[in-house]
Amino acid sequence: MTKAVLRKDFLWGFATASYQIEGAPEEDGRGPSIWDKFCKIPGKIADASSGDVACDSYHRTAEDIALLKETGARAYRFSISWSRVIPLGGRNDPINPKGLQFYQKFVDDLLAEGIEPMVTLFHWDLPEELDARYGGLLNKEEWVADYANYARVLFKALPKVKYWITFNEPWCSSILGYNTGLFAPGHTSDRTVKIYREEFKAKDRGQIGITLNGDGVYPWDPNDPLDVEAAERKLEFSIAWFADPIYHGHYPASMVKQLGDRLPTFTPEELDLVVGSNDFYGMNHYTANYIKHKNTPAEPNDFLGNLETRFISKSGDNIGPETQSFWLRPNPLGFKNLLIWISKRYNYPPIYCTENGTSVKGENDLPIEKILDDEFRAEYFRGYINALAGAVEEGCDIRGYMAWSLMDNFEWAEGYETRFGVTFVDYEGGQKRHLKKSAKVIGPIFESFIKQE
């Protein structure tokens, strides 16, 4: 017997992102994004693929909604392709009515089926023109003004949307886009929240927040205080880098100590915009690591906090089974611990888990019957959803959960080889969708945890 610990209005469902599923890069006036360009550079994408077709979702919204219905999902998190709506991206550039209409109709269609839309404004696919024009996200003046304008266009066009996410994983934009170069460019701002609150919130009664990624941590040697400290520092370098300014008005001390004046200082005006800018905390979470401190001084390009991440602990414990993603091994307890860490550090904010899921080792090479019988992924969700319920029992205010992903899709630099979907997408067979086992286990678990009244 499970205990009904989740709120009656708990939102559970699935997540995707525009470039990873839509395809149709040149249709109805869409402009190119930095990912269209990035994918053309030889060597950037493992299988030399791109999002040109992806799941063909631009032409299959009805099918995607039917999938959601079949799983019983209450909500769907998707992102907007900025260059569909404003092909050149800028505040003085023309709006593309067909692009806007596509998303308006999609929102209407979801609502007609009783599915709550949760919209990410920016999931990495910056209009290419803005990068060419002024360096994209690196140009604070220009980019912030253009992003603010884009956000306002959408707030205006989609008043029925009640859940807005400003940025997906700014850590990835910054580090993978500008530090390691694995992904196309990025950075962050919070002015969008002011616009929403001042011009739309009262009328539309929605909420807005940022989505941060963060992995669970354990000290490599729990008896070494330096590893214990390093584990905390890892969370500060990945999560508190963005969340401390929002909830506490400053960067974490450990980052200031290591990075000094390489961290920008906030002006009073910036603090005004940033502090308190989350109606909810959006959390993307997949895995955990053992953390081992380093004895040498931090390298100038270090972004982890002068430490190593490992899958095996000092005593030889493996954090979790291997998956198709080199960075991901399931560890549900790490999720529970991290939910509690975030809740304590930021005074128990409402949390929406905006992504959680796994790839499966070798999945792409299996025959379809085996792919559809994805017990490994089903077990992942059982473990993680139980961990979530456990965190709620310990006082965390968790209000929603979106599994990544509704369907297999373009997995960025890894191309199509790595699948994260609860739905199999047959890329060779005309993008046909087939529900996997995992699609059907999530609903019943949530419904058993959610209070009936």
Ligand code: GBH
């Ligand atoms: C999410 O990021 C994305 O939001 C989503 O679009 C994506 O499809 C999904 O995950 C599955 O990957 O060793 O430096 O390369 C997940 C968080 C953080 C996971 C960075 C990969 C790579 C670390 N990601 N991490 S690195």
